[in-house]
Amino acid sequence: MPLMTGEQYEESLRKLNMKVYLLGEIVKNPVDHPIIRPSMNSVKLTYSLAQDPQYEDLMTATSHLTGNRVNRFCHLHRSTGDLVSKVKMQRLLGQKSGACFQRCVGMDAINAVDSVTFEMDRKLGTKYHERFNKFLLMMQEQDLTVDGAMTDPKGDRGLPPHKQADPDLFVRIAQRKSDGIIVRGAKAHQTGAINSHWILVMPTMTMAKEDADYAVSFVAPADAAGISYIYGRQSCDTRKLEGSPIDVGNRQYGGHEALMVFDDVFIPWENVLMAGEYEFSGPLVERFAGYHRQSYGGCKVGVGDVLIGAAALAADYNGAMKASHIKDKLIEMMHLNETLYACGIACSAEGNKTASGNYLINMLLANVCKQNVTRFPYEIARLAEDIAGGLMVTMASEKDLKHPEIGKVVEKYFRGVASVPTEHRMRILRLIENITLGTAAVGYRTESMHGAGSPQAQRIMISRQGNLEQKKNLAKELAGIKE
Amino acid sequence: MMKRIGLKYCGGCNPHIERSRFVDELKRKLAGDFSLDVGCSTEKWELGILVCGCPVACADRPETRSLALEWIVVSGQIVDLESISENELATVVALKIKEFFEGRNPHEVA
Numbered sequence: 001m002p003l004m005t006g007e008q009y010e011e012s013l014r015k016l017n018m019k020v021y022l023l024g025e026i027v028k029n030p031v032d033h034p035i036i037r038p039s040m041n042s043v044k045l046t047y048s049l050a051q052d053p054q055y056e057d058l059m060t061a062t063s064h065l066t067g068n069r070v071n072r073f074c075h076l077h078r079s080t081g082d083l084v085s086k087v088k089m090q091r092l093l094g095q096k097s098g099a100c101f102q103r104c105v106g107m108d109a110i111n112a113v114d115s116v117t118f119e120m121d122r123k124l125g126t127k128y129h130e131r132f133n134k135f136l137l138m139m140q141e142q143d144l145t146v147d148g149a150m151t152d153p154k155g156d157r158g159l160p161p162h163k164q165a166d167p168d169l170f171v172r173i174a175q176r177k178s179d180g181i182i183v184r185g186a187k188a189h190q191t192g193a194i195n196s197h198w199i200l201v202m203p204t205m206t207m208a209k210e211d212a213d214y215a216v217s218f219v220a221p222a223d224a225a226g227i228s229y230i231y232g233r234q235s236c237d238t239r240k241l242e243g244s245p246i247d248v249g250n251r252q253y254g255g256h257e258a259l260m261v262f263d264d265v266f267i268p269w270e271n272v273l274m275a276g277e278y279e280f281s282g283p284l285v286e287r288f289a290g291y292h293r294q295s296y297g298g299c300k301v302g303v304g305d306v307l308i309g310a311a312a313l314a315a316d317y318n319g320a321m322k323a324s325h326i327k328d329k330l331i332e333m334m335h336l337n338e339t340l341y342a343c344g345i346a347c348s349a350e351g352n353k354t355a356s357g358n359y360l361i362n363m364l365l366a367n368v369c370k371q372n373v374t375r376f377p378y379e380i381a382r383l384a385e386d387i388a389g390g391l392m393v394t395m396a397s398e399k400d401l402k403h404p405e406i407g408k409v410v411e412k413y414f415r416g417v418a419s420v421p422t423e424h425r426m427r428i429l430r431l432i433e434n435i436t437l438g439t440a441a442v443g444y445r446t447e448s449m450h451g452a453g454s455p456q457a458q459r460i461m462i463s464r465q466g467n468l469e470q471k472k473n474l475a476k477e478l479a480g481i482k483e
Numbered sequence: 484m485m486k487r488i489g490l491k492y493c494g495g496c497n498p499h500i501e502r503s504r505f506v507d508e509l510k511r512k513l514a515g516d517f518s519l520d521v522g523c524s525t526e527k528w529e530l531g532i533l534v535c536g537c538p539v540a541c542a543d544r545p546e547t548r549s550l551a552l553e554w555i556v557v558s559g560q561i562v563d564l565e566s567i568s569e570n571e572l573a574t575v576v577a578l579k580i581k582e583f584f585e586g587r588n589p590h591e592v593a
Binding site for chain 2: 053054055056057058059062081084085088089091092095302
């Protein structure tokens, strides 16, 4: 059975030769770097839970290529049941990690590329789908983590790629050769890039004929020559360097994003999945975005579960749990969280089969899902902060708690109910801080806003998919309007 | 000879019960007469226990059902569609298992 253990995954990353910059320095060992390590632990969880019989039903699936059990992150959705299981798996991982576990982007990318390359080949006589299947087989057999890379830096948003002052602000084919292409550019906000074995690059938007060289998709090893990474800062990131795990909030897990730079990277033809077929750039972007918008109905809900639990514990430790307004705020948090989940399940259950055989989510409902995700985590976070109280952001440090002299003072004045150790209260408040303001807020809040497309992108899709003409006809029918 | 019973879990995203605690308790109640096989088997089990954490029982699918001739389905605080409190789950399921095998005609056993 081709499933790596978490330890095997960790060791596989050590063999990579990535060029990573963090805080102005080259990182020789990303796996053990204290700022990067929690994000690696989150991806590692996707491997270790797949080995556990208690979770394998969600974490694994049967490959349609080989009939073997594979990690669901390497699986193409072959039914609406698979789409539903995907969301449930993501909720589970959000619950277990309280963070962004990063591996979804690759799963969403392979599902989009599968159907689009199939349709591209059928119309244009190209051979991309065959190449993709070879890659997918390798991905499944080696249980790889693949980073799906879509977002270009984009420069002047008012100009198309070919009119930018700097042509590298969108990833492009800089040169075509007999044995492959040379690509140049960068991908921004790349979730989990440094914890990935391979990358799968896609165009960032629908490309027109003039931008054909920007309609490019390919796979490459994450440590291919010419690729470098600049790690993104996160709020409270350097707390991980202080030797005070309580102050980090969630010591074990985290997420990351990085700028991925392509400096004349050679991609052999066997790894190229689109090279100028611009009329298919739009469908690829739409489908990837659709799958990724579905994902948020799982992952953010799982983190929301953790935040709701933490807020309830904070209320317990504060002695405030019986207050009716506290109960009502927790109810509201649960209502909002389950609404997001309902959207994730709905767009999955209403999915449909594509020509390649894999299943696509309902696009309208996936965009509704993500539109809600751009709002509700902010309100859930606000309610958590309301319940937690101001101490969350004024509390002394772990070093003060452990201080030989003032530790007793911290213990005395930061205790809530007498039966709960002060340390427990501090720990749960730091966890809430981590998710609402700290390193995990990157994933829970701002990524909820902009990940898988900013709010306006979903509104455009809702407008396109909403079938307004049919709704007008319904109204005319009932109003007795005959034309 | 110890009888082998299959055991499959759901994916655990919404556990209304402590699935592993239930299974540990069930194993204690069955010790000596039955063994629980976790995961896949080369042969179909005579009986399987499907341990789902909530009433949705999303793991109850044709491909799971095909792994055993008969199933006892735990779906949160429900056993085979009957409500059972969490602290009685293991007792009820252990009894169902014993009744299943006692009721089997020896000539029907494959």
